Amino acid sequence: MPKKPPQNAYYFFMQDFREEQRKKGVNYGNLQEVAKAADPFWRDAPPPVRAKYEAMAKQAKMKNNVPEKKYTSTGISLAEIDQMQMEQQKAEEDEVKDIKSFVKLNSFSSNEALIHADIYLMDVNYYCQAGTEFIIGECTILRFNLIDGIKDNYHEVINPDRIPPGYVSDIKIGCEEYGLDMPDSSVRTSNYFQILALTIDYLKQDRSHGNNTLPPVYTMPDKVAPVTNFIQQMCSRASEYDRLFRVYKLDTLFYHMINALKSHEDEGFPKPSLALTQLKKDQFKYNPGLGCESHEKKDKSVECTLSRTQRWAYTILDSVCPVAGIEALPGCHVPKEFHVDSILNFKEQRKDRVGPSVAGSSGAMISFNSSMSDSYADTSNSTVVNKSNTSTQSKKSQQPMRMPKTDYSAALRPAPELTESDLLSASFAQAAIAGRGRGRGLPTNINKLGDFPKLPNK
Numbered sequence: 001m002p003k004k005p006p007q008n009a010y011y012f013f014m015q016d017f018r019e020e021q022r023k024k025g026v027n028y029g030n031l032q033e034v035a036k037a038a039d040p041f042w043r044d045a046p047p048p049v050r051a052k053y054e055a056m057a058k059q060a061k062m063k064n065n066v067p068e069k070k071y072t073s074t075g076i077s078l079a080e081i082d083q084m085q086m087e088q089q090k091a092e093e094d095e096v097k098d099i100k101s102f103v104k105l106n107s108f109s110s111n112e113a114l115i116h117a118d119i120y121l122m123d124v125n126y127y128c129q130a131g132t133e134f135i136i137g138e139c140t141i142l143r144f145n146l147i148d149g150i151k152d153n154y155h156e157v158i159n160p161d162r163i164p165p166g167y168v169s170d171i172k173i174g175c176e177e178y179g180l181d182m183p184d185s186s187v188r189t190s191n192y193f194q195i196l197a198l199t200i201d202y203l204k205q206d207r208s209h210g211n212n213t214l215p216p217v218y219t220m221p222d223k224v225a226p227v228t229n230f231i232q233q234m235c236s237r238a239s240e241y242d243r244l245f246r247v248y249k250l251d252t253l254f255y256h257m258i259n260a261l262k263s264h265e266d267e268g269f270p271k272p273s274l275a276l277t278q279l280k281k282d283q284f285k286y287n288p289g290l291g292c293e294s295h296e297k298k299d300k301s302v303e304c305t306l307s308r309t310q311r312w313a314y315t316i317l318d319s320v321c322p323v324a325g326i327e328a329l330p331g332c333h334v335p336k337e338f339h340v341d342s343i344l345n346f347k348e349q350r351k352d353r354v355g356p357s358v359a360g361s362s363g364a365m366i367s368f369n370s371s372m373s374d375s376y377a378d379t380s381n382s383t384v385v386n387k388s389n390t391s392t393q394s395k396k397s398q399q400p401m402r403m404p405k406t407d408y409s410a411a412l413r414p415a416p417e418l419t420e421s422d423l424l425s426a427s428f429a430q431a432a433i434a435g436r437g438r439g440r441g442l443p444t445n446i447n448k449l450g451d452f453p454k455l456p457n458k
């Protein structure tokens with residue numbers, strides 16, 4: 001018989017932690033040793049991770065008196081796994097619903113709104129996965145729409161602030177694979193707090209989702225987990241609420257968007273998997289000059305997040321613009337230097353010439369100069385690796401952001417459907433903003449938000 005189910009969240013966390021470590025060749029003698037090693041990871045675990053284990057503990061407690069339970073080898077009951085799968089499925093359904101309503105809303109009377117609607121792509125490179133956390137080395141958010149093509153981007157090379165012991169060899173492998181620099185603790189590590197502020201400011205350019213709501217960021221299916229985790233890490237350090245963010249699958253958007261715009265039966269994709277296939281073809285893969293300076297120097301621009309997000313945008317524009325009757329402009333809808341020969345011979349050509357800089361290669365790429373939000377400004381302890389961000393920081397007041405709904409306990413985020421009732425009064429939001437930002441662990445949120453006035457349930 002498997003063990004009696006444990007009572008608290010930390011116990012469940014330790015079990016997963018022990019298993020992760022075992023896979024990495026680290027074995028602990030007893031639970032006390034596991035507890036000691038897992039403790040810092042638990043304390044820094046992002047809110048949804050903690051919520052997941054809280055939920056597991058709660059479930060275990062509830063079912064404690066029910067005999068004849070079935071467990072997996074890790075001691076998690078099958079009922080709990082079912083529950084998690086159901087939550088996952090619900091989150092996916094909500095995501096599709098949200099994307100469909102975005103497409104529908106913008107193509108309701110004509111397609112004008114849809115072709116002008118800004119879309120944000122996000123990609124990260126990570127060195128490796130350490131327990132439940134991804135160690136991130138680079139991130140890019142890129143903005144485009146159908147009519148203008150690629151508009152601009154926000155790009156960061158990240159020097160991770162925490163490297164858990166025992167991962168040095170994994171990190172080295174990650175460096176080689178993705179063309180990243182080794183994390184360097186002798187220089188200033190990246191300020192996640194500031195990167196979060198810049199990310200929010202960048203996304204807040206878009207007011208089409210309402211002044212208090214951030215637009216979703218889209219990424220490839222295999223990047224949903226690391227992108228989400230990176231956002232959670234930043235939010236956890238800044239005591240920000242990570243449900244402000246929505247991370248959606250790009251292929252789902254691609255599928256619904258092209259089919260909303262098509263005017264002939266033979267256009268668009270008959271099934272969703274074809275959108276993903278098209279993205280995975282990565283037809284602009286070897287187009288020169290798309291990577292950041294660091295990746296271009298290493299001749300690894302294919303693995304650059306800046307390059308990847310541009311290639312995703314170009315792939316979508318390449319398919320959708322003809323359907324929408326939009327003429328493709330080089331540098332906006334297709335790479336400036338795009339021509340078949342240059343792609344086929346790219347590798348050879350590269351050896352004989354100096355690659356163009358990102359800025360020089362495309363008139364459409366504008367470096368993002370963000371203004372820092374007052375509530376985040378922390379320049380004494382900040383490192384903005386992307387130099388373009390450091391020069392022109394002006395201050396602007398922080399708008400109150402959309403505050404979360406009341407169902408804090410769900411580990412998986414449903415796509416928010418926004419109504420006025422979701423928004424707190426301005427004075428309360430201001431108070432919430434003024435009160436946040438110091439110390440860790442708003443995280444579980446449940447406790448801290450317990451002091452807040454209750455929001456009406458829908």
Ligand SMILES: [Zn+2]
Nearest residue numbers: 292295304305
């Ligand atoms: Zn790069």
